[in-house]
Amino acid sequence: MLTTVFYILSAITLASAFLTIFTKNPIHSAIYLVICFFSIAGHYLLFNAQFLAVVHIIVYSGAIMILLLFTIMLMNLNKEDEKHKSGLTILAAVASFCLVAYVLLAAFIKSMPILEKGDYYVSGEDYQSIKVLGQVLLDEKNGFMIPFEFASVLLLVSMIGAVLLSKKEEKISL
Amino acid sequence: MDSTIIIEKGVFIVIIFAITMLMAMYSTLAERKIAAWLQDRIGPNRAGKGGILQPLADGLKLFSKEEFLPDTPNKFLFVVGPAISMSVALMTSAVIPWGDKLHLFGRDIVLQATDIDVAILYVFGVLSVGVYGIMIGGWASNNKFSLMSAMRAASQMISYEIAMGLSIIALLMMEGTLSLREISANQSGMHWNVFYQPIGFIIFLVCSFAETNRTPFDLAECEAELIGGYHTEYSSMRMGFYLFAEYASMFISSTILSVLYFGGYNYPGMEWATQNWGVNPANIIGIVVLFIKICFFIFFFMWVRWTIPRFRYDQLMRLGWKILIPLAIANILVTAVVMLLLQ
Numbered sequence: 001m002l003t004t005v006f007y008i009l010s011a012i013t014l015a016s017a018f019l020t021i022f023t024k025n026p027i028h029s030a031i032y033l034v035i036c037f038f039s040i041a042g043h044y045l046l047f048n049a050q051f052l053a054v055v056h057i058i059v060y061s062g063a064i065m066i067l068l069l070f071t072i073m074l075m076n077l078n079k080e081d082e083k084h085k086s087g088l089t090i091l092a093a094v095a096s097f098c099l100v101a102y103v104l105l106a107a108f109i110k111s112m113p114i115l116e117k118g119d120y121y122v123s124g125e126d127y128q129s130i131k132v133l134g135q136v137l138l139d140e141k142n143g144f145m146i147p148f149e150f151a152s153v154l155l156l157v158s159m160i161g162a163v164l165l166s167k168k169e170e171k172i173s174l
Numbered sequence: 175m176d177s178t179i180i181i182e183k184g185v186f187i188v189i190i191f192a193i194t195m196l197m198a199m200y201s202t203l204a205e206r207k208i209a210a211w212l213q214d215r216i217g218p219n220r221a222g223k224g225g226i227l228q229p230l231a232d233g234l235k236l237f238s239k240e241e242f243l244p245d246t247p248n249k250f251l252f253v254v255g256p257a258i259s260m261s262v263a264l265m266t267s268a269v270i271p272w273g274d275k276l277h278l279f280g281r282d283i284v285l286q287a288t289d290i291d292v293a294i295l296y297v298f299g300v301l302s303v304g305v306y307g308i309m310i311g312g313w314a315s316n317n318k319f320s321l322m323s324a325m326r327a328a329s330q331m332i333s334y335e336i337a338m339g340l341s342i343i344a345l346l347m348m349e350g351t352l353s354l355r356e357i358s359a360n361q362s363g364m365h366w367n368v369f370y371q372p373i374g375f376i377i378f379l380v381c382s383f384a385e386t387n388r389t390p391f392d393l394a395e396c397e398a399e400l401i402g403g404y405h406t407e408y409s410s411m412r413m414g415f416y417l418f419a420e421y422a423s424m425f426i427s428s429t430i431l432s433v434l435y436f437g438g439y440n441y442p443g444m445e446w447a448t449q450n451w452g453v454n455p456a457n458i459i460g461i462v463v464l465f466i467k468i469c470f471f472i473f474f475f476m477w478v479r480w481t482i483p484r485f486r487y488d489q490l491m492r493l494g495w496k497i498l499i500p501l502a503i504a505n506i507l508v509t510a511v512v513m514l515l516l517q
Contacts, residue, residue: 051291063332
């Protein structure tokens with residue numbers, strides 16, 4: 001039964017992803033992307049990763065895509081406005097996508113041994129529960145404490161940057 | 175999976191659905207009656223005794239009205255908008271514990287559709303998706319007033335979601351769990367969270383007014399500026415769905431407020447009642463108590479609506495970003511320090 005669900009979800013994911021790219025109307029394309037995000041959350045649920053699924057929906061569907069839709073609706077983009085992209089831009093986009101895919105692959109391969117090393121794996125505890133997830137994230141020795149804190153510093157920096165950009169009319173005296 | 179569990183949960187979900195619909199229906203009557211009471215009028219009193227059949231008459235009227243489609247290139251999205259609003263408003267009730275348990279047919283029936291590990295995050299996820307109904311509907315109406323209203327609703331909901339999320343963190347630090355069932359159970363014996371987290375409760379209350387688009391934050395439906403708001407172009411039952419979704423989400427917000435801060439189904443002397451009267455009577459009283467709390471909050475929503483005038487848009491944004499968010503962060507800090515000192 002789960003296999004059937006997986007195939008249906010995958011079909012929805014792929015179809016909505018392709019429609020996102022090929023639809024001319026930017027709003028329809030954004031809505032297809034939202035559907036795509038929801039079906040990816042469904043894939044997370046198939047792994048029993050409830051936390052990841054819900055956070056994915058809150059962050060991507062609930063915040064980022066709404067802001068994106070917001071911008072598209074206010075800018076009132078039409079299909080005529082679409083600029084022709086040069087070959088260099090396309091090349092750069094493909095190269096950066098490949099790099100991101102490489103990082104993701106590396107992360108997945110490297111994360112497997114840590115999963116097997118932990119005590120919760122031996123004790124048979126539900127390693128997808130938020131209790132275990134929190135302990136792994138904030139564990140200094142064999143957890144992800146340092147990357148977790150780096151990520152929060154990165155978010156803080158980007159937040160300060162956004163505030164600074166929106167306040168550009170005021171002269172900053174040094 | 176055990177087929178009896180499927181039947182049990184199915185029946186339970188149908189009952190919750192019916193109750194939510196009934197509460198939303200009669201909230202419309204209650205709103206008009208309370209408005210009349212606050213303005214020294216009588217209110218609807220023609221349909222049935224004291225106007226008790228008024229919601230049915232309203233529903234019949236909405237169903238029999240002409241369905242009008244505006245000249246829009248996005249007919250599908252126009253139809254989908256109210257449907258999203260309605261289904262999202264009904265989805266949250268899945269994780270709410272309506273009571274502890276009942277002992278029926280020789281088995282314990284847990285009074286909750288599903289007890290997931292991340293119940294509170296689920297509620298926030300559903301809330302954040304709720305904006306899509308308004309945004310898509312407002313945009314597909316092909317009317318600039320509807321679009322303006324949808325933009326207002328979306329930016330207001332996004333802004334207040336942040337303060338809401340932050341206000342709940344202090345509570346989660348105290349409880350140490352995200353499951354609504356465990357939070358309810360932890361509050362037994364008058365250890366209601368509102369006594370420990372009064373500031374968090376006030377922030378959460380203000381934010382739930384903004385999330386449900388109720389006065390004083392109903393700028394999305396500001397008639398003087400925006401005609402009817404995002405549902406200007408809607409008619410018949412499609413508009414009814416938007417109005418109904420507002421009342422359904424008000425019911426759900428009241429439920430979440432009572433579960434998180436006012437002890438859920440707990441009442442003073444629940445343990446005594448369980449020991450002396452048995453599990454079933456004690457829990458039935460618990461469900462009744464939860465519904466009394468919910469009705470109080472629904473009344474509170476309406477009371478505020480007919481008392482406080484609407485905010486201006488910049489006041490709304492200032493309240494959200496410059497007052498509620500810093501207050502919520504200060505609340506988290508104070509809670510953390512107190513918890514550390516008490517350890």
